[in-house]
Amino acid sequence: MSHRPDTLAHAPLGRESAYPDAYDPGLLYPISRTANRAPLGIVEGSLPFVGEDEWHAFEVSWLNGRGKPIVAVARFRLPADSPNLIESKSWKLYLNSFNQTRFADRDEVINTLAQDLAGAAGAPVSVTLFDVDAEALAPKCLPGECLDALDIDVNDYTPSAEHLAVSAQVVEETLYSHLLKSNCPVTGQPDWGSVMIRYKGPKLEREGLLRYLIGYRQHQDFHEHCVEHIFTDLMHHAQPSELLVLARYVRRGGLDISPWRATPGLAPPSPQRLARQ
Template identity: 75%
Template sequence: MNDRPDSLADAPLGRESAYPEQYDAGLLYPIERAINRAPLGIEEDALPFVGEDEWHAFELSWLNARGKPIVAVARFRLPASSPRLIESKSWKLYLNGFNQSRFASTERVVRVLEHDLSEAAGAPVGVEVFGVDDPVLTPRALPGESIDEQDIEIADYTPSAEHLTVGEVIVEETLHSHLLKSNCPVTGQPDWGSVMIRYRGPKLDREGLLRYLVGYRQHQDFHEHCVEHIFTDLMARARPERLLVLARYVRRGGLDISPWRATPGEWPPSPLRLARQ
């Protein structure tokens, strides 16, 4: 019996797959964002946030015109306003198809990636390709203050916005936690991550915030939707003037995903990568 959501009925995720040896744009498997946004009350024509899904591909390789392998790291930026996200295993299979395919130049590879990913997502996708020793890939630390050292007892591992409470003092601060964990909605595999929250508004109770974030530990959802869930809960419970939620998930299968969602006018720090990514 197939108990997958309809949007994943034919996806390669959770299935045995043959790894391609030649380029094939048809391997990309788009998923409508509206399916998971509807339960959060998010309407596609009136998004309550701006944002992007930033991906890094650490296993990108192709052959040059003479058959010599080239290896690189790619950064992709998929707009949160795109009608579709792209399922991660299909993305991995698609990139593997480059391994034995010849391209005349790196610029040509970038153009092909931009075209195919934009077609799948339904919106322009930004692509950058770096050499494996490029200093831009050097790991950095998340900005702000960690809330992980609180000595609290936790027994609830499902996300509950009831944990989110605020005081009367208006503050502007950046907080982060490395205790984020959710699970793949199809395979149940763990997805480890870190989350940063920057806001201006009534001061968040840090104990409650940590309980809330740890609540995702047994939650099954895509990375992108976890971030949107956190954003909408914080907006509803804390009502900040400004808010940015950014998650940086540990790579799996050579890909990491780092979604961010924010109130208009807010932007994340310059591209950063954590040591465990």
């Protein structure tokens, strides 16, 4: 696979693109994580977190050896320490290149996906295929307490860590909100999502936390970098001993993206999807 420069100048996102009619791994467009991490003080090779970018693809199809179409849902898990993320439209076009391609069996499809995605990401990518009515895909609810019923005034729609405040009380709790919204850095299209924060440390002032999360409403960035932004702001201003930030974004183009970042040593969240995804 030919790797492209670390730029969006030639990415398919925001451009009119022809849908492929033959398998083509060259459609995948890797983007270096480094440039967006640098302003947050995140240094490659010394990440302050562990995590993954969990993707679900709901438009996966190929032909079996006799030419009969097979459909499935795919779950991909891309490690946060991979050098690259993969631009979402290129991922969609790549998956569509399977539509008229024959494969001997599901194992061949899985192995092909894993090899191509690892080549673009620069690290191994976990691939699981589900039948479209699989119980594992049943919607679930986020654990913890929802912040969305708080009756607050909001006047700031860009991220500001000044809203974050803590008390002297040390707690261990899980909070979530469905009010997360950010915007694509290329097209400006809205990206809707839910965010969960699990932490142990000084108690977060909830109204300030909700104002902070709502502050992403006009922010332009990739899903993965929004989660890393939230993680680094909470670590700096709240200084918890343990922290996990998970965002579950609503699907667009048949793909949803759910990045999570956590302090090393925490167990990863269980793969799942929400009803809104």
